[in-house]
Amino acid sequence: MTSPKPDRLAGFPNFDRLLDGKVALITGSGSGQGRAAALVMARHGARVVVVDFNEEGARETVQLLEEQDSEGIAVTVDVSQRANCDEMVAVAMERFGRIDVLYNNAAVQMSGRVLDCTDEEWDLTIATNLSAIFYACRAALPHMLSGEGGSIINTASTLGLIGSEGFAAYGAAKAGLVKLTQQIAVEYGPTVRANVIAPGSIDTPRFRRVLDQTDGAEQWVEQLTRNIPLRRLGLAEDVAGIALFLASDLSTYMSGAILPADGGLAAYR
């Protein structure tokens, strides 16, 4: 008599549909890393709330979702305003009745050394990259807590983990975001997971716009790449893979963590 072989993957979720039945709200998903995450999460069954201040970008992402037979809605708001964070959460609840994944990916990147950073640059950077995420989490958490729980994913940066030159407000905001995320992980542990993705240099439309304004861009990228152990810039899809992992039940015991998406840069530095 032979007993049936045990299914050694029985404890794992369905690898093809990691987010079946779930709703993901992704800020800054009108392009770049946010869009890539929207597409891959939707491919895994999530319905996506596409938030971006760029109306055309948000619409395009929804169109791409529809082309792959996924479901999504566009919400055009500027997340640096608190009322807008409340609104995007309200829209998601009204339309889908739940939020399982809150992916705070939207950010502004402004360079400037401490002595050159104006009050306005400081305030805008802190508002968009730190306060906005507090507002979004505060708005979404009650729904996650009264529902089936949830996963919060916040985008920090290599620059929030190490010191560097010329990113005074940005680095501070991203480092603050790491601590805010860990705080949420600790406060809402039983039901909500909260983790950080810390991207390094990712080749997105925003990155390209910066390059276009830089003298000797090609040489600069070459030098940058030499310091990255994987010897290439990251792609939006590289980051989206990590976001999918954090959003899904593949990471059910991970909370308060910082996952680099940097080709090994932080380890090198």
Added chain:
Amino acid sequence: MTAQLTGRVALITGGASGLGEAIAHRFADEGATVVIGDVDAPGAQSVADAIVARGHNALAVVGDVTRTEDVESMVDAAASIGPLRALVLSAAVESFRPVVDLSDDEWQHILDVDLKGPFLAMRAGIPHLIANGGGSVIALGSTLGLIVAPGHPAYCAAKGALVNLCKQAAIEHAADNVRVNVLAPSATDTGLFMTFSAQAPDPEAVRARVAAANPMKRLGTADEVCDAAVFLASDRSTYLSGSVIALDGGMAARRM
């Protein structure tokens, strides 16, 4: 031991009370001329008076660290009385409230005092340190900027951000001989923690519990914070920059 800060001017924000007050007294003992910058006018004046009464030099400047003009006038006042060589950024506020209960105003206020305040002071003060051949910026951080405890979202975020801001400034001005470090005490017998725990129904029970959770089984003391602050301001730490001194009885080591 000879005085270690003789002939130097130090600006101490939040110097009217708590750890800032203690540091002001100690810096004066070490020969520094101290400028007490604080939003609490009578408090700042009385600290300055007490220092002067002990035969040292001190000046009170009233100002709110969240206001650019106020911070600039504090720095100008300090720079006008002698060679400004040290900035001690100790003005801070804290609250105990979880994320879902924290109001917009409270979030913003804590971020403004605990993070924007140090930024404004560095931006205004560092050029003077450079002009005087170098100097030391000592930002009062917190164990809660290194590890987290539930109920302090804004404070943790601000103090965590402060660490990175100081590292940025340290790198940007290393070649100018300006050193920037974070002094991160855990719960101390003076200042914010005492004020904060006083609001609990049984303050002594809170303090005993916090002390018991520390590897050294006690709170830190203001004297110990002053020792570290003098070290950071003095010529005993000339190669120390961009670092975080966890002055916490081993607290952060256990939790990280």
